[in-house]
Amino acid sequence: MAGLVKWRDADSRSITNLSDGHRVKLIGWVFTKRVHSNKVFFMLRDRYGYIQLVGDSERLGDAFKQVSEIPVESAIAVEGVVKRDPRAPGGVEVHIDKVDVVARADVWPITPSVAKSPEAMFDLRHLTIRGPKSRAVLLTRSALVQAAWEYFVNNDYVLITAPTFITSAVEGGATLFELKYFDRKAYLTQSSQFYEEAAICVFEKVFVMQPSFRAEKSRTRKHLTEFLHIEAEVAFADHEDIMDVEEELVKYIVNRLNELVPKEVEYVRGSRLPDIDSRFERISYDEAIEILQRKGFDISWGEDFGADEERALSEEFDVPFFVYGFPTVTRSFYHMDDPTRPEVTLSSDLMAPEGFGEITSGGQRIHEYDYLLSKIRRMGLNPEEYGWYLEIRKYGMPPHSGFGMGVERVLRWLLHLPHVRDATLFPRTPSRLYP
């Protein structure tokens, strides 16, 4: 198989720059096929997109019959000449005279009736990802991660990686996946935050991009059991500073996606991403509760928002907004309480507008040893489970803040996807562990 790539001297992107009559070698997959008496039309799919191929019995001679019988999704290599034709998608087609079947496909199992059932389509996800919509979503996801990476590196953050096997909860025991670690009990990480907090005493500003896991049974459009978590932590930063970072990051991502993948975004979303110039509004949890009560929700101060409340609140906005000052009882133990109002924390969620809801959570951490120890006890947790996390507070831990952002949540909002499972290659949900 070595040398196969020599087959290609053009692709669906470069071909539009070639003039009529230029001879090319292409490789790719047969996306669609139509046969009309003595002509066969293939839509060839490659890394960059699609290109129309035309084969006729005159050029192909005896091979015409065999070529017209190549099944869709076969991998092929072809030779032919470029011809401009306004009727062809992209304005160019290739008249082929030589075809090699590199890997012949079986009969494609995705029939119109399979395509009607989302569950059946996810059972065949290893194949359905080849479709134009998944392709565009996954390309946008790659560009989103690239944009976030650029933002952090341009701003002097250091990438760290944290372990997946851990021994105690970051975000509460209810959503921990437990597993057997030889003869001990371990869990899958819910967040890399604690490891980031250790690392800021080396690098000041760090970020991670790696999966987090949640044993969350909730069947909503926004929960996965495994998601890609982008997290950042900054030393000598307070809660206001970290909200500024989140806002800058989201604006950077939106602008970069308009540059990197404008066509893919427009194909999936139906429109370009609107520029976000205005400052993100910051409303308090108390104000959010008032809005919800006015809208008729039966929610009282101190309760967390459920999925319906979050949706209703975020429908009130058309650009992202922060909700800050969540009650102490609703947030994990590491959150610093507001010194002027200890019943609330220095924490916030960044909400996507138009009903999409939470895309990040962040806030200021407790950096003092005695304070953290007393809060761990006050919340009924066992300090022994947080040994090293407490200990780093004995050795020069400055005030610091950070946040976590779910990639699938952001992508779902930006592309207006029905569900977060559409925003990842092979989703994991309570009912889906295959493929």
Ligand code: 4AD
């Ligand atoms: O709000 P969460 O639970 O916050 C944390 O984990 C913090 N320790 C992060 C930090 O401060 N470093 O999760 C952060 C974000 C959420 O806002 C959401 O975007 C995403 O992670 N997320 C999920 N995405 C998909 N499915 C799930 N089950 C998710 N749980 C959280």
Ligand code: MG
């Ligand atoms: Mg949260």
